[in-house]
Amino acid sequence: MKELHDRLAETLREGRIDGLHAAVAVRGGETLLEYYGVGEDFVWNTSLGVVEFGPRTLHDVRSVTKSVTALLYGIALGDGLVPDTGAPLLRQFPEYPDLAADSARAGLTVEHALTMSLGLEWREELPYDNPTNAEIAMELAPDRYRYVLSRPVVEPPGTRWTYCGGATALLGRLIADGTGQPLAEYGRTALFAPLGIHDLEWTTGADGVASAASGLRLTPRDLARIGEVVLAGGAWDGRRIVPAGWLDTMFRPRLPTGWGGEYGYHWYLETIAGHRVVSGIGNGGQRLIVLPDLDLAVAITAGNYDDPDQWRTPVTLLERVVLPALG
Structure with missing residues (x-):
């Protein structure tokens, strides 16, 4: 035109x-x-x-990648390969029994990851070349998933939207685990x-x-x-x-x-x-x-x-x- x-x-x-x-x-x-x-x-x-x-x-x-990852989660969910949105989140990470035993984290679900309302401390407003930006710190951590799930609890899950690339990383892991593919x-x-x-x-x-x-x-x-x-x-x-x-x-x-x-x-x-x-x-x-x-x-x-x-x-x-x- x-x-x-x-x-x-x-x-x-x-x-x-x-x-x-x-x-x-x-x-x-x-x-x-x-x-x-x-x-x-x-x-x-x-x-x-x-x-x-x-x-x-x-x-x-x-971060448009985040939206694509959500599409992929839905495709995998439709095929029964990933947990339902209401599934307990820490149950999907059995390698962290200490975190699963924390009552303050027990209510976390997959939906809280999808809505970025995990209630965990996460500061991503800093420039992405700053190692204290939470997403960059996650990338530098020896275990990205433990880094996300072990962040300090600041409020009950589902309370508030807080921009969090770590939530998407968790979804990516669930997709890879469920589908058997990277x-x-x-x-x-x-x-x-x-x-x-x-x-x-x-x-x-x-x-x-x-x-x-x-x-x-x-x-x-x-x-x-x-x-x-x-x-x-x-x-x-x-x-x-x-x-x-x-x-x-x-x-x-x-x-x-x-x-x-x-x-x-x-x-x-x-x-x-x-x-x-x-x-x-x-x-x-x-x-x-x-x-x-x-x-x-x-x-x-x-x-x-x-x-x-x-x-x-x-x-x-x-x-x-x-x-x-x-x-």
Whole structure:
């Protein structure tokens, strides 16, 4: 759509979407917008230098990975391979009997991991190059799962949403245990390959375990395709990929976030310009935005890592470029 591209060009000239690396908007199977820019990029904290982005350039999606992990949990749950959401969490980690014996942790369930309401101390608001950031500390710990589950108890589980990559790491472990496959391998067989997504990477920690919280690298086109399967109710090319009931469950508001939206099962829920929006959000301005009433999926990658105002680029792109052009 020419109007979309004109709006994008104008907004770029105005400097309102600085740091934008790429954007793909798809509606009803039709690509409405596809943009690629130039900028410095990183794999986690390792600089790739200045990159000229294109349709086949992989990009960190950072914590959008969390939302994909939740999709994978639902697929595995539909096949009876992982515990139900109400299952006691510590029962799934029998190697930690001392933690299971702690009455303050006895009420933890899988759902508390899915809603990031574990009630455990977790500080992830620090920059991700800071070893005291809880996710980085988890990656540096000799046992990531014990690190998460042994954090000090600060409130009863289910009380409050607290952003926690450790919760996602626990889900990744449950998927790997239940399916008998490493998380990245299960992701390929259960989700990516059925969607025709073959060119991807899943960054691992020092222990060789794929980061369920922030490790995925995808092309923007393929990120948008994940949004398309969500819009299609979990079906793709005549095949059921994600149980439709899981999508309904995953997108049900559970807890308020600290910034005004709500949280489901590892997806953010809000209203923008009168439209219901479900999103996966990652550090730097990474977004997978799904607007069901418009049958619209928007994938955005950007380089504004650790910037407090990183949210402005994807939100501005949606509000000033995409939505006005759709009427």
